[in-house]
Amino acid sequence: MENLYCYLALLLSTIFIIIKLSNNRNKNLPPSPFSLPIIGHLHLLKQPLYKTVETLTLQYGPILYLKFGSRPILVVSSPSIVEECLTKNDIVFANRPPTMAGKHFTYNSTAPVWAPYGNLWRNIRRFASVEVFSHISLQKSSIVREEEVHSLLGQLYKVSNIEPQKVELRYLFSLLVSNIIMRIVTGKPCVGKEVESMDVGKELLKEFKETFFADLAMNMCDFFPILRWIGYKGLEKDMIRLQRKRDEVLGRLIDEIKQKKTSSLNNATIVDVETKGTLIETLVHLRESEPEFYSDNVIKSILLVNTIVTTMEWSMSLLLNHPEKVKRRGHLLNDSAFAKLPYLCCVINERVLNPPQPFLLPHFPSEDCIVGEFHIQRGTILLVNAWFIHRNPKLWEEPNRFKP
Template sequence: MALMPMLQQSWQELQIFLLSLLLFCSLYVFKRIPNGKQNLPPSPPKLPIIGHLHHLGTLPHRSLHALSKKYGPIMFLYFGHSPTLVVSSTDMAKEVVKTHDLVFSNRPPITAAKILFCGSRDVVFSTYGEYWRQAGKNCVLELLSLKRVQSFQYVREAEVEELVNKIHDSCLKKASVNLSEMLIETSNKIITRCILGQKYEEDGDNEFGQVSRRLLASFSSLCLGDFFPHLGWIDAFTGVIPSLKAISKEADSFLDQVVQRPLQESWASTTKFLGAAPFLSAKHSQQRRERNSRRR
């Protein structure tokens, strides 16, 4: 007899919960309905809350390619709460990156970039402004100018020759070759020699390779806060945020060792080292100028 009142009370509580959930979803859908007619690009049907995420399969690039065949070279999608413009032709890409580059110059805030790059303070993810212009200028002058690219030609040739020799030796031994891993390793060697002045991916010293691989993998991890800002707190419980912080700490420790190394060696070794790493040398010179200006 006492069971019936308990069941009735539970049913009433369930009804209240379902009504509250229905009210919340209705308010959400009502808020998402635009007040006026907007001239937006074509868009496939979307679902409440998740937007167009259900259109993406295990291979998102193929899913987007299939959608572009149906809806054209420019589409407007909602990934959760994030409005996204998808272009899939050279003409549309030119409109975005060249004709209207200032309009699309900012990047959306990404959790991984904010944690790994000290608040997205890098060339790729930083917001458009004075800092981004100076960072881009430094990269162009110290790494991407014609003179710099030509000066690093011997590095590229040496590393590619080493790669070809490794593949040749493996073929003679009839051993299997993990070409993807070898290409990543060669790319890392070229990058570290050009930027940091020496290799950091050898058989006995592959710290840079491990850190860089974990950094790249972290950007493929799902952060709910990127798609649903109000649910960002869940990322702390799923382990995503702690993992990103651990990778950031590991990367900072490695880069601190690289930056401090020239300061801990003799003047001759430091000069030789920085001469082989013009980008790192430029950063040391900039730090010295900033210290001198503060002293004045």
């Protein structure tokens, strides 16, 4: 029976691809290497992926058309073409591609980064600008960041007092950012100070990250939709199971805030709007004025904030591998000191030119458009090849050197 499903999937995929090829025959598509039936260019991909794409870019040019199964892919490796896509055609490319992970892990694409262009997208951006990234909001949360940084440094000092030993920065950075986010969102850290054992802390942090930092990358079911119908490797079942777990945790957090607020009102306690401390309290409060927008699912999707752990780890790796670039300070720094530290700004700018991920988050055109001189179909996934752009010797002098 399983073989029958495979043959059926093969037949349907072949028919679909033949129809797509006949539709594309008369359109001016970007340069593309030879592709195979059904799988397209997947046979060309080898790890690491960015090196394979670099080889193809050098051979076919800065705008490259690929097919990953049923999905057309546009890989752009030129700043001018990227600008054309994301400036001239910014509204066309404002969406993210629909994926199986996106459907289950972002509450049907209502998360800030994955929301489709429109009223929901504008409302989420407005909320993020005012309640999360505004100067006032960042000032309010600065004490949380400072306390968690001091806690991390205290752990490092405690370890160094015993004897010199290697330190796993990935764990410490993950702990730092996760605790900051959880305290801003809920008022409680992910792993509290009462956890003395680093092994216990690692287990708690691992469980937290597995639950809330789900992988949104595309998988084989996104490239071959027929595989989703037959439950390929149980991928979708695992996603549904994980999402139920996340949903239960977030639901409990929201219910706690509702009960706390109801209890305060019943006890005739005056609640000052300006004292709303956590992000989840702010969201529950805003739902009273805009219930049509701040549904439970939208609130939960906003709470699922991504972290900057990889960015921090990558920055520290660059500094440690270039000790001559490290400048020492005699005291701890806070947010207000940032503007007075031009060298630190240069380090951050140089880190931007060494992105931890080779491709930016994908974009998804909502209609056909022209990029360069080429016809780009609606539904083509746009991948910006940041790794190649930031290491192109035609654009940068000594691009592979770390030079703040």
